[in-house]
Amino acid sequence: MRFRISRPSSPSAPLPREESPIPAPAAAAPPAAEAPLSDHEIALIRASVAVVEPLAQEMTVYFYAILFARYPEVRPMFPPGMDAQRGRLLRALLRIVDLVDDTEGLVRFCGHLGRDHRKFGTLAAHFPAVGECLLAALARYAGPAWNQDIAAAWTKAYGAIAQVMISAAEEDEAVRPAVWPATVVHRLSRGHGIAEITVRPHIPYEYAAGQYVSVETPWWPKQWRYYSPANAPREDGTLTFHVRAVPGGTVSDALVHRAAVGDVLHLGAPMGDMVLDAAVHSDLLCVAGGTGLAPIRALIEEVARRGGRHQVDLFLGARTGAELYGVDDMLRMAQRHHWLTLRGAVSHEHVPGIRGSLPQVLAEYGPWYQHDVFLSGPASMVVSATETLTLHGTLPDHIHHDPFETPVLSAR
Ligand SMILES: Cc1cc2nc3c(=O)[nH]c(=O)nc-3n(C[C@H](O)[C@H](O)[C@H](O)COP(=O)(O)OP(=O)(O)OC[C@H]3O[C@@H](n4cnc5c(N)ncnc54)[C@H](O)[C@@H]3O)c2cc1C
Ligand code: HEM
Numbered sequence: 001m002r003f004r005i006s007r008p009s010s011p012s013a014p015l016p017r018e019e020s021p022i023p024a025p026a027a028a029a030p031p032a033a034e035a036p037l038s039d040h041e042i043a044l045i046r047a048s049v050a051v052v053e054p055l056a057q058e059m060t061v062y063f064y065a066i067l068f069a070r071y072p073e074v075r076p077m078f079p080p081g082m083d084a085q086r087g088r089l090l091r092a093l094l095r096i097v098d099l100v101d102d103t104e105g106l107v108r109f110c111g112h113l114g115r116d117h118r119k120f121g122t123l124a125a126h127f128p129a130v131g132e133c134l135l136a137a138l139a140r141y142a143g144p145a146w147n148q149d150i151a152a153a154w155t156k157a158y159g160a161i162a163q164v165m166i167s168a169a170e171e172d173e174a175v176r177p178a179v180w181p182a183t184v185v186h187r188l189s190r191g192h193g194i195a196e197i198t199v200r201p202h203i204p205y206e207y208a209a210g211q212y213v214s215v216e217t218p219w220w221p222k223q224w225r226y227y228s229p230a231n232a233p234r235e236d237g238t239l240t241f242h243v244r245a246v247p248g249g250t251v252s253d254a255l256v257h258r259a260a261v262g263d264v265l266h267l268g269a270p271m272g273d274m275v276l277d278a279a280v281h282s283d284l285l286c287v288a289g290g291t292g293l294a295p296i297r298a299l300i301e302e303v304a305r306r307g308g309r310h311q312v313d314l315f316l317g318a319r320t321g322a323e324l325y326g327v328d329d330m331l332r333m334a335q336r337h338h339w340l341t342l343r344g345a346v347s348h349e350h351v352p353g354i355r356g357s358l359p360q361v362l363a364e365y366g367p368w369y370q371h372d373v374f375l376s377g378p379a380s381m382v383v384s385a386t387e388t389l390t391l392h393g394t395l396p397d398h399i400h401h402d403p404f405e406t407p408v409l410s411a412r
Helices: 038-068 072-077 083-099 101-122 124-145 148-175 251-257 290-303 327-337 358-365 379-391
Strands: 182-192 194-201 213-216 225-227 239-244 264-267 283-289 311-318 338-346 372-376 399-401
Touching: 038 072, 038 083, 038 124, 038 148, 072 213, 083 101, 083 251, 101 148, 124 148, 182 239, 194 251, 194 264, 213 239, 225 239, 225 251, 239 290, 239 379, 283 290, 283 358, 283 379, 290 372, 311 327, 311 372, 327 338, 338 358, 358 379, 372 379, 379 399
Parallel strands: 283 311, 283 372, 311 338, 372 399
Antiparallel strands: 182 194, 182 264, 194 239, 213 225, 213 264
16 A cells, blocks of 8 residues: 555534434544555455445435535535536545555546645535545445444545645645636627637636636536637637537536626636647647537647647548538638648538548548547547547557546546
8 A cells, every 4th residue: 555644634613513313433534643554454445345336326315415414514515406426426436446556546636636626615624524424424335344444444545535635725726726707708609509608717817728627607506517718828818618508408508598798607727638748749630520629729729829830630520511510710720721631521411522430531541640649529439530540550649638528537
């Protein structure tokens, strides 16, 4: 075992607590002593997870129920509907259990998680409350398999995790805000349920072309969703998002159909590694489907900003010609920049010159193994394009794409 607890994270002011229906295990605040988890403790934690995993859903529901009953002051931090979050907390814990004997991976993952929690308003003082309820939930669902040794191992592990999250958040706090308010300054409907929304952050917002941003709207408070700026950083500091209203979507629908000039959104810190500096080759292959074009467009602007020192082959994919998004804009860019070549791929319609699915078209125009590849669009497109490219010799390390969902859980 390889991680250490460096200090306790006791609350600065005790949180009020209702009587718990279940006796909670020993307080989950991390112990003061620096002590690594032993192999035996790691084995105990893993064994207890194996016991509760089949009951994960009920356990998480129970965890939130007691958290909100015992510590009602944290409830307003969470969205009214908690379904998605329930699954995410559990997946984070499973990931942590997987990483428990990999110090570097664990610190990186929990560091991301800690920084990401700043936008929720999470404070060091909240961690003991969450730890206490987490242990109570584990104890209840592990049943007879639970004992003092397992409780002690979990207390120690949770303390270490909390410590990394808190330290990462504190370090982040020293250098940047948790949230950037940003006023909508322009809104343009692009048809097919897509809108371009330009915002001006009230304070400077630094990001790199190709990164994505979590966004909270006034209509769905606490519901954070990710959107990728479609532009490289501008002198006037504005960012333009391309948002598609998904069927039944909450935040996307509000952004596409309700957002108006003057509305104020909140932006979280930028995230993502799909940036130009990640490329090792000078030739780039960019592949985009739908609003996945946004970060690719930003990357192309960034190439232009840096003087066009890359050769860029851009493929836009869609099911039908009418669904091909952003072609005119990209054609204009290709006319301005000799280093940019644009091709389309349409899978479900016969369009002369651009027929075929993206993987077929990519295979036809390859090879691409001396290119860095940037992929953005629906998960199915990214997966099939990746398969085709790796089959034809592109190294996985040279294929860059965003996580498909809940980025903080996919952070490497
Ligand atoms: C890294 C990253 C970058 C992203 N960049 C962009 C971007 O630039 N532009 C953009 O428009 N979106 C982008 N998204 C998707 C965006 O974050 C939201 O998931 C999407 O807008 C739906 O949010 P919602 O609140 O409207 O839907 P929710 O209320 O969360 O979901 C409602 C229903 O829609 C379904 N659903 C959710 N997302 C999708 C989807 N993408 N397609 C089809 N059905 C869906 C859900 O399963 C659910 O049934 C990005 C996502 C990630 C992870
Ligand atoms: C080990 C400790 C913790 C873990 C593993 C954890 C894990 C997670 C994960 C994975 C998410 C989803 C993040 C995303 O969608 O970007 C999340 C969201 C959240 N967490 Fe935590 N968390 C922990 C501690 C805390 C604490 C102490 C608080 C404060 C009360 C807290 C409050 C929240 C809130 C408010 C959200 C947003 C909910 C939502 O969007 O649905 N978390 N947490």
